[in-house]
Amino acid sequence: NAGVTQTPKFRILKIGQSMTLQCTQDMNHNYMYWYRQDPGMGLKLIYYSVGAGITDKGEVPNGYNVSRSTTEDFPLRLELAAPSQTSVYFCASSGIRALDYEQYFGPGTRLTVT
Amino acid sequence: GDSVTQMEGPVTLSEEAFLTINCTYTATGYPSLFWYVQYPGEGLQLLLKATKADDKGSNKGFEATYRKETTSFHLEKGSVQVSDSAVYFCALRGAGANSKLTFGKGITLSVRP
Numbered sequence: 001n002a003g004v005t006q007t008p009k010f011r012i013l014k015i016g017q018s019m020t021l022q023c024t025q026d027m028n029h030n031y032m033y034w035y036r037q038d039p040g041m042g043l044k045l046i047y048y049s050v051g052a053g054i055t056d057k058g059e060v061p062n063g064y065n066v067s068r069s070t071t072e073d074f075p076l077r078l079e080l081a082a083p084s085q086t087s088v089y090f091c092a093s094s095g096i097r098a099l100d101y102e103q104y105f106g107p108g109t110r111l112t113v114t
Numbered sequence: 115g116d117s118v119t120q121m122e123g124p125v126t127l128s129e130e131a132f133l134t135i136n137c138t139y140t141a142t143g144y145p146s147l148f149w150y151v152q153y154p155g156e157g158l159q160l161l162l163k164a165t166k167a168d169d170k171g172s173n174k175g176f177e178a179t180y181r182k183e184t185t186s187f188h189l190e191k192g193s194v195q196v197s198d199s200a201v202y203f204c205a206l207r208g209a210g211a212n213s214k215l216t217f218g219k220g221i222t223l224s225v226r227p
Binding site: 004041 | 148155156157158159160163203214215217218219220
């Protein structure tokens with residue numbers, strides 16, 4: 001049981017390049033999330049999904065896109081990378097039970113855009 | 115909207131010292147409250163939680179009590195260890211079915227031997 005896995009761990013992009021951050025969970029969780037973590041700013045929600053085929057914007061969605069074709073996978077796409085997207089990105093998942101509030105986080109992807 | 119305010123950091127303590135990290139919140143209704151911990155190089159993991167007023171969450175020697183009257187959820191530990199060095203995030207989840215987590219800014223704790 002690997003939990004939530006993310007790839008890559010580190011990436012450097014040039015301005016204007018594109019990339020996809022991968023996220024997979026093996027806990028059969030319906031809910032999945034993407035956050036970015038900037039120094040001293042806590043975590044900001046980018047996008048989330050309540051199940052396969054359903055996604056919605058979070059607090060800071062501009063410059064990103066997501067898809068959810070399966071329960072397990074929730075990739076985050078950056079188009080036309082900008083320096084403001086330099087951050088650490090975390091994927092998380094949680095179950096569907098009403099009291100199952102815990103979110104399980106992946107180890108993160110550190111992205112630098114130069 | 116919902117918000118979480120944590121005390122300013124960083125915090126540096128000697129081993130076996132008493133720890134308090136303050137957290138207050140603003141939310142409508144009755145949110146659930148959480149403390150997450152992030153060890154160096156890792157993702158966040160749930161430390162403890164409380165889902166209703168006066169509940170006390172506890173784990174690994176850490177405790178926090180959900181105080182509705184003061185809208186607070188302060189984290190305490192009686193005797194910290196070097197291994198407790200990490201970033202601590204207070205968070206809340208609103209009462210709605212699809213409510214998301216709202217995080218505080220986090221505070222870095224360093225414990226020296």
